[in-house]
Amino acid sequence: MTAPILAARDLRIRFPTQDGQETVKAVDGVSFDVEAGETFGVIGESGSGKSTLGRAAVCLLRPTSGEVLHRGGNPYLLPSKALRQQRRDYQIIFQDPNAALNPRMRIVDSIREPLDILGAGSRAQRTAQAMAMLEMVGLRAEFGARYPHELSGGQKQRVNIARVLTVRPKLVVCDEVVAALDVSIRADILNLFASLQGEFGLTYLFITHDIGVVSHVSSRIAVMYLGRFMELGPAETITHRPLHPYSVALLSAEPTPLPSAMRTGKRIVLQGEIPSPTAPPSGCRFRTRCPVARDACAETEPEWREVSTGHFIACHFPGSLAAH
Amino acid sequence: MRDGRDGAPLLTVEKLCVHFNNGRQDVQATRDIAFSVQPGERVGIVGESGCGKTVTGLSLLGLLPRHTSRVTGTALFEGQNLIGLAPDRLRQIRGRKIGMIFQEPMSALDPVFTIGSQIGETIRTHFAVGKKEARQRAIAALDSVGISSPERVHDSYPHQLSGGMRQRAMIAIALVCEPRLLIADEPTTALDVTIQAQIIDLLMNLSTRSGTALLFITHDLGVIAETCTRMITMYAGEVVEDAPVDTALVRPLHPYTSGLLRSLPRLSAPGTKLHSIPGRVPSPQAMPDGCRFEERCPHALPDCRRHQVLDQVGPDRRVRCFRHDALTLPGALTEQEALV
Numbered sequence: 031m032t033a034p035i036l037a038a039r040d041l042r043i044r045f046p047t048q049d050g051q052e053t054v055k056a057v058d059g060v061s062f063d064v065e066a067g068e069t070f071g072v073i074g075e076s077g078s079g080k081s082t083l084g085r086a087a088v089c090l091l092r093p094t095s096g097e098v099l100h101r102g103g104n105p106y107l108l109p110s111k112a113l114r115q116q117r118r119d120y121q122i123i124f125q126d127p128n129a130a131l132n133p134r135m136r137i138v139d140s141i142r143e144p145l146d147i148l149g150a151g152s153r154a155q156r157t158a159q160a161m162a163m164l165e166m167v168g169l170r171a172e173f174g175a176r177y178p179h180e181l182s183g184g185q186k187q188r189v190n191i192a193r194v195l196t197v198r199p200k201l202v203v204c205d206e207v208v209a210a211l212d213v214s215i216r217a218d219i220l221n222l223f224a225s226l227q228g229e230f231g232l233t234y235l236f237i238t239h240d241i242g243v244v245s246h247v248s249s250r251i252a253v254m255y256l257g258r259f260m261e262l263g264p265a266e267t268i269t270h271r272p273l274h275p276y277s278v279a280l281l282s283a284e285p286t287p288l289p290s291a292m293r294t295g296k297r298i299v300l301q302g303e304i305p306s307p308t309a310p311p312s313g314c315r316f317r318t319r320c321p322v323a324r325d326a327c328a329e330t331e332p333e334w335r336e337v338s339t340g341h342f343i344a345c346h347f348p349g350s351l352a353a354h
Numbered sequence: 355m356r357d358g359r360d361g362a363p364l365l366t367v368e369k370l371c372v373h374f375n376n377g378r379q380d381v382q383a384t385r386d387i388a389f390s391v392q393p394g395e396r397v398g399i400v401g402e403s404g405c406g407k408t409v410t411g412l413s414l415l416g417l418l419p420r421h422t423s424r425v426t427g428t429a430l431f432e433g434q435n436l437i438g439l440a441p442d443r444l445r446q447i448r449g450r451k452i453g454m455i456f457q458e459p460m461s462a463l464d465p466v467f468t469i470g471s472q473i474g475e476t477i478r479t480h481f482a483v484g485k486k487e488a489r490q491r492a493i494a495a496l497d498s499v500g501i502s503s504p505e506r507v508h509d510s511y512p513h514q515l516s517g518g519m520r521q522r523a524m525i526a527i528a529l530v531c532e533p534r535l536l537i538a539d540e541p542t543t544a545l546d547v548t549i550q551a552q553i554i555d556l557l558m559n560l561s562t563r564s565g566t567a568l569l570f571i572t573h574d575l576g577v578i579a580e581t582c583t584r585m586i587t588m589y590a591g592e593v594v595e596d597a598p599v600d601t602a603l604v605r606p607l608h609p610y611t612s613g614l615l616r617s618l619p620r621l622s623a624p625g626t627k628l629h630s631i632p633g634r635v636p637s638p639q640a641m642p643d644g645c646r647f648e649e650r651c652p653h654a655l656p657d658c659r660r661h662q663v664l665d666q667v668g669p670d671r672r673v674r675c676f677r678h679d680a681l682t683l684p685g686a687l688t689e690q691e692a693l694v
Contacts, residue, residue, distance in 0.1 A: 075546035076517075182634060183403075212402040213573065217617040217630035224627070239546065246619035246628065265624060283551040285576030287618060287686045289600035292694075293580075299555055300548045303516055319548075 033102025034063035040096035052308040056082040058257030069234040071248030079257040121199040125206035127186035131178040138174035163192040184215035201233040245269040263341035275351035363390040370427035396568040398578035401588035450480040453528030457540035459520035463512040470508035495526040518549035590646040607673040612683035
């Protein structure tokens with residue numbers, strides 16, 4: 031069996047707070063494997079640590095403890111030249127399509143830049159590659175000569191995708207890549223991600239807060255809360271038969287555009303807000319907002335266990351909260 | 355006004371147009387916006403970025419920049435035309451009879467004043483009360499929006515609160531004078547879903563309890579479905595459809611409404627291609643005379659290039675598409691759901 035393309039082993043990432051008095055436990059003990067060719071969805075609210083996790087996956091953040099593994103190997107143990115080479119294979123696309131592009135660079139130059147850094151081939155060849163990639167993401171050649179401000183949000187996100195693909199990565203972390211886009215544009219970009227996945231044999235780590243998006247694109251979904259995974263399983267299982275009370279509540283909170291008569295199930299409104307990641311609650315960290323928490327939840331941290339094949343959960347009382 | 359409804363509407367907007375002028379060119383942001391809101395009714399305005407939904411809300415309250423914008427048309431609120439109303443008269447209505455909440459509470463709240471003083475300012479502008487009573491009312495208002503320690507929040511500055519708490523504080527400011535109408539512009543867009551659920555619940559409860567009408571401006575069709583009874587779809591500065599939410603979700607009459615509903619991921623099986631609307635909104639400088647959606651519409655005919663009127667097609671339905679009779683458009687239901 032070959033090693034997974036990406037794996038995390040008890041990954042922890044901490045940051046000091048600005049005054050240096052406390053430690054933010056952004057990612058606090060997460061383990062998972064991502065297999066080549068799949069789309070691994072990570073869903074969570076702000077402050078859950080999902081973006082930190084994405085950055086760590088592509089070596090933009092160094093783990094405080096635990097490991098990120100690229101094809102079974104720890105990238106930080108590689109000599110710096112080999113690490114740089116390996117980084118080509120692990121790329122990331124961010125939420126804000128504007129912030130990621132230099133406003134003073136023409137589109138074609140932005141797309142070519144990663145190739146310039148790698149220094150492969152002549153400049154003319156690299157420009158040709160960049161133009162070819164522009165077409166792959168559905169933009170006409172004339173866009174190459176334009177500047178970012180002349181493009182719409184959706185078009186800019188296409189440019190960001192083209193830019194990342196020039197180096198032919200194996201895995202792309204998509205961090206809220208459609209959150210800033212309108213509904214109809216969002217569908218276009220998601221379709222583009224799907225077709226490029228087939229074309230280039232890509233693996234995606236798809237990070238989002240949008241349940242509709244994550245359940246459409248993912249083969250597996252991890253539900254994250256306050257630095258830890260609460261539940262992980264096949265997309266079908268997580269969206270239709272979630273067992274963790276947090277997953278159940280999160281899914282039920284999403285407003286569905288259905289006529290009132292067809293909206294089944296009552297929305298579970300969680301009380302309060304996500305606690306501070308500097309001092310997560312004892313035991314189960316979701317217990318302070320969990321509608322079915324019991325004494326045991328405050329005492330011991332629930333173990334991460336497999337309840338059925340490929341379906342993992344960290345909860346003492348899985349299935350105790352029902353949506354209907 | 356409209357058949358099938360009792361009494362006079364609270365707000366009647368007619369021929370509302372907003373133009374922006376930057377000194378070099380004149381751009382029309384909205385054209386002939388017309389709709390009405392009954393007392394206590396919850397109406398959603400839905401549309402994508404740039405369709406003019408925010409501008410419509412702002413124009414009603416005279417909040418557009420005075421020197422670079424021009425608003426024409428009428429907006430009768432309790433019999434008084436808000437458009438062109440003298441600033442001091444408008445100030446008596448704004449905050450008192452019509453409240454407004456915005457998307458980003460951090461930019462709508464003043465960072466150098468406490469939450470309490472910002473609520474107090476609203477109270478003291480509209481009622482002749484002393485500081486002490488204003489404080490009591492402000493604390494009561496914070497309590498009514500579900501803030502568990504209202505006295506502490508009263509004396510807090512905006513940066514000391516979380517996004518959800520700030521939005522609650524905004525709602526407290528908007529509702530402290532018990533307005534007849536609340537204009538809410540994307541009030542939950544910047545919030546997490548679990549917090550969004552809390553805010554939606556809160557708005558629904560407050561509006562039901564006090565009979566405040568709600569004009570809910572959002573791009574989120576799910577939020578509209580769960581909060582409103584009527585949905586107005588805007589496209590490229592025009593109203594293209596106005597219908598009861600439940601009807602519009604099942605059987606939209608305008609191809610754009612249908613396209614918007616079909617783009618939702620839940621309607622496509624996982625892993626399959628999502629429905630999308632090809633092309634993009636025409637630029638305000640090159641707005642077609644005919645149907646503004648024609649270029650992107652899968653059902654367009656040559657006649658669509660003629661001017662389209664917003665037709666009254668039922669007691670509570672209007673649509674701006676002359677083909678509405680000929681088309682049977684899918685809504686927000688999956689094929690199985692549509693059969694039930």
